[in-house]
Amino acid sequence: MNYNMNHIIKTRENINLNINNILKNTYILLSLTVLFSALIVFFSIKLNTRSVNIFVTLIVSIGLLFFINVYKNSSLGLLGVFSFTGFLGYTSGPIINHYLSLTNGKELILFSLLSTGMMFSVLSLYVLFTKKNFDFLGGFLYIGFFVILACIIFNFFFNTPVIHLTLSGLMIILCSLMILYDTSRLVNGGETNYILATISIYLNIYNMFLSLLAIFDFFFSRD
Numbered sequence: 180m181n182y183n184m185n186h187i188i189k190t191r192e193n194i195n196l197n198i199n200n201i202l203k204n205t206y207i208l209l210s211l212t213v214l215f216s217a218l219i220v221f222f223s224i225k226l227n228t229r230s231v232n233i234f235v236t237l238i239v240s241i242g243l244l245f246f247i248n249v250y251k252n253s254s255l256g257l258l259g260v261f262s263f264t265g266f267l268g269y270t271s272g273p274i275i276n277h278y279l280s281l282t283n284g285k286e287l288i289l290f291s292l293l294s295t296g297m298m299f300s301v302l303s304l305y306v307l308f309t310k311k312n313f314d315f316l317g318g319f320l321y322i323g324f325f326v327i328l329a330c331i332i333f334n335f336f337f338n339t340p341v342i343h344l345t346l347s348g349l350m351i352i353l354c355s356l357m358i359l360y361d362t363s364r365l366v367n368g369g370e371t372n373y374i375l376a377t378i379s380i381y382l383n384i385y386n387m388f389l390s391l392l393a394i395f396d397f398f399f400s401r402d
Contacts, residue, residue, distance in 0.1 A: 202307075202365055204373035205380070208260065212381055215261055216268035223272020230273040233335075239266060247378060256374045264381060271389075278392065282401040290399075291392040299384055302355060306362040313363035316356055323353045344397050347390040354387040 243266065247259035278284040306313070330346045361379045364370040 208377040212264040216264040219268030295388040302358045347393040350390040354383040
């Protein structure tokens with residue numbers, strides 16, 4: 180009886196230790212990729228790079244995501260993560276440059292950064308402290324992804340401020356729920372690969388920031 184109890188306790192301790200290690204590795208890698216991406220954005224702005232064609236962006240991004248998924252358990256996966264986040268940083272340079280050209284562009288960017296950081300911190304800390312399981316969101320998020328995709332395609336052909344604003348609002352909601360979902364999977368052992376976890380959370384932060392920037396631009400731009 181005592182042996183079985185000790186075995187159960189030992190097993191639980193090992194599981195908790197493994198989860199803690201994955202959490203630590205995920206947030207360390209996430210911090211490094213965000214800083215690296217920001218550095219690439221900085222150089223992209225200084226070099227005044229041109230916008231990358233949307234189809235080229237999609238092809239390169241999907242290719243890098245496929246590469247990361249294949250090599251998620253090796254050092255090549257880390258190379259893929261930095262290549263992917265660096266590429267998104269490069270393509271974001273022209274976007275940030277556009278906002279910097281606005282009268283209050285710096286304020287819009289700063290407000291978007293602070294709002295993104297605050298929302299991410301609140302949502303993540305809530306899950307980390309409560310350890311609530313958000314697996315029930317899986318089906319809803321799957322449907323939400325295709326709704327967003329349909330809106331993006333529709334907006335590509337019928338680009339109007341209202342559609343763009345609606346798309347940005349839906350993206351913020353989806354990213355917020357994804358942060359809850361992804362963090363919950365990390366805390367409860369549903370995700371055991373810190374490379375895949377990092378990419379997922381990074382994309383949530385990235386898309387949330389750009390969506391908030393678009394919304395603040397719509398309501399508060401002085402141009």
